[in-house]
Amino acid sequence: xxxxxxxxxxxxxxxxxxxxxxxxxxxxxxxxxxxxxxxxxxxxxxxxxxxxxxxxxxxxxxxxxxxxxxxxxxxxxxxxxxxxxxxxxxxxxxxxxxxx
Numbered sequence: 001x002x003x004x005x006x007x008x009x010x011x012x013x014x015x016x017x018x019x020x021x022x023x024x025x026x027x028x029x030x031x032x033x034x035x036x037x038x039x040x041x042x043x044x045x046x047x048x049x050x051x052x053x054x055x056x057x058x059x060x061x062x063x064x065x066x067x068x069x070x071x072x073x074x075x076x077x078x079x080x081x082x083x084x085x086x087x088x089x090x091x092x093x094x095x096x097x098x099x100x
Contacts, residue, residue: 031064033098034095036098037092038092041065042068044065050065051077052099052100054095055094057094061081062082063088064081066079076089077090077091
């Protein structure tokens, strides 16, 4: 848990990256899923966390996140898939819904 101040100066206990983003922009704004996922994945990569998500091709995926790699055209999520026992790369814009 992290304590932050929202845009009005009020103190908020933050339990996730999504809460932090919502607090930063206020209640009335809509968030872009890719923007939220980029923030979650950036923090998860820095912390060496495992993440799960639904992908456009196939079922749910769980990977041990290594990095978020920008490309000239697209961004890729790179990690190790313990089920397939191999490194994997996924396009950020093909992740459906929110990363957990």
